[in-house]
Amino acid sequence: MKADMEHWAGRLAALSAESKVPGASLAFYCDGQTYECATGVLNTATGAPVRTDSLFQIGSVTKVWTATQLMLLAERGLITLDTPVVDVLPGFRVGDAEATATISLRHLLTHTSGIDGDLFLDTGRGDDCLAHYVEACAGLEQTFPAGDSHSYCNAGFVIAGRVIEQLTGKVWDQALREQICAPLGLAHTWTLPEDVLRFGAAMGHDDHGGTAPAWGLPRSVGPAGLICSTAADVVSFGRAHLTPGALLADPAMLRKPQVDLPNPYAGGQQWGIGWSLDEWDGHEVASHTGDTIGQHAALWVLPGSGTVVAVLINGGRSVEFQHRLISELLYELHDLRVPEPLGPPAEPVEVDVDAYTGVYERAGSRIHVTSRAGRLRMRTEPTGILVGLARPRSLELAAVDATTFVGRADGDSIGDAVVFEIRPDGPSYLHYGGRATPKTG
Template identity: 75%
Template sequence: MKAGTEHWASRLAALADEAGVPGASLALWYGGEPHEWATGVLHAGTGAPVRTDSLFQIGSVTKVWTATQVMLLAERGRLALDTPVADVLPDFRVRDPEATAALTPRHLLTHTSGIDGDLFLDTGRGDDCLREYVRACAGLEQTFPVGDAHSYCNSGYVVAGRMVEHLTGVTWDRALREQICEPLGLTHTWTLPEDVLRFGAAVGHDEDGAVVPVWGLPRSVGPAGLICARAADVAAFARAHLTPGPLLDDPAALWQPQVTLANPHGGGRQWGLGWSLDEWDGHQVLSHTGDTIGQHAALWVLPGLGTVVVALVNGGRSAEFQHRLITELLAELHGVTVPAALAPPAGPVTVDVDGLTGVYERAGCRILVTASDDGAGLRLQTRPTGMLVGLARPRTLDLVAVDATTFVGRADAGSTWDAVVFERRADGRRYLHHSGRATPKVR
């Protein structure tokens, strides 16, 4: 590496300190060699240090692993991506019978199923927890028709994980070990707390550095976000997607664009099968991020350069930390310029906001959009509904126009800007795209 190991150990510590991150682990595959660094503490109360073999919750980065499990079964002829899910799981159904008949594994892996994506239902610690979760999906509503839009869907990945169980005959946790961990020799990748506790494990902290009161998510949402791993294991998993053979015969099939995003400002312009897809400075970028209760993960892969970067943290201003880290790393390693995060323009943009105001709603969330006091911008207020009351927190964002349909807002002066995109379809339907979700306008 150009700047050397000591330089990046120092920069990791400095970037973590500047973003209020209690502890961080960084793994890099570059130039055909692995590199690892760690800084800070696993727990602010105990002061236990982060080591390169410490385990962090990788959250939704787990979805790339689940997509890989499904693709392994597809390559072996056990399922087809465009076969109805109900043909694979006879007891699967959602509230809309037409959606039940139409949903395929491809819809699940590309977040285009349209079903309520945030069913965080605890169905217990038993080996039947995914089966019971899928039975509970019978009450899930459609946010939009199957295949009509992209909207981040945790529920769909749990269903995908249950398909893996049904076709392998073992629990998702065991299938993960047999399909991926053991073939790749991953010794520090686990899903159950009793296994994670055998290693040094991080606990989550909020943005102010306080330890969170709950350690992890319920087992029932495992395929959507329950893997705990050291950074080097995540890098090894991603590296196996760079060439045919270590896992998949055709890993590039996961990178093929499946859907173009209406809001391309949250991490990617398109979505593949499990991967978010983008292009930075002329280079293809595969990525995924993950957020659990006070822990955050980011995985970036540049196939053309053969480089993998994994950053795991346990609190603080994670988005700020991640963006600064990858920006510095890729500039130093490859001279690649990472696009700046979307922010307000230098001068005010005049927009007719009348057609944008109103109520947008999906299962679990109601969004009220009103004109700002001066009439030049918008105010967005999100309120959790139904099962998410008490789990998700209300938010209010004052939005600044970037163009006629794109706005940015942030919760406070120190946070990063969130992008909000308003979409009007040719048939008159309207959607609000924010935080990966598509929310239809209801009035």
């Protein structure tokens, strides 16, 4: 079935306008053909139009590329997933000595290392920036013992990037080009600003359409989220994960479940190697999303149908936009119904919420949970380098069951799921945004 791109260009424009998205680029592969369309502007201050060859920041979708790089090295026999990081990086340290000795590459790629890992540290623009970043990880504490749970960890992927540098003898950016970009012919995928500026590049925007306070994140967090690309290049990368030999001999290995997620309502039920894993209407779905400063990206791969979809935007209500777009597109292509996001129950659920109140804290975020008249309220505050780049959020939480709640911030049409975990013999956690945040007060 040939896709009607006049229709999808119109829908992309309409959905962007409804979700206050300044500019968007969509590409998808279906039935042997790649389709592309774009809408809006790259920068509201200049009015430069988005084209299908414009570059956007894909944020944490980068992590799937970094995971793929390590798997390529594993296929060459240089490492295994269970190789301890210290075996490759003898100087690697975190705050806990047992974790230092225990953390493996599998822990890094599945977000099960337990490292309190939202360390957005600028260690300079030099080729040694990842080495200096890993040195700074010596001060990071453990959220939980390695392998004990799942908590999204940016630092873990920077450490993985440094492992790639050590094994290849090249800086991560160059290794990326040689391992992935060159073999797949990705001419519009870059990491450094001096390369990106040769193309039309998107600027991030705040909730009101104004330009973001900065263009991008420091080079030192590159392996966790610094790729800039076109939607079509991202689709080509996704397709390689459905084709044995395109990059990896067995790309399906990355889609094998490694850990069940403690909050299965925020993007997937399980995590593989680099991929978030879910099932929609009987279809296996591997995906990843990414956020940088005012930009958002999403990549979905459906192995059963061979369909791959990527969408890149530079502001607006990203969760609402991506859900509406992928829901319409997959229903049209495959009669597939994407599950609706978790919402409050039709009838109120009575829960004793007092045990959940308090302060929860991790690197980059402090969360206050209070109660009033039996209802929970949650306020998140960015800390450290994220102050001024991320915004505080307040959510009124409605109980879904005894430990699961959902809340919607002002202006959002889709709620956020929050799961509380109280361990009788250990700390309590708040699972939100993919992170496990321990209770500290």
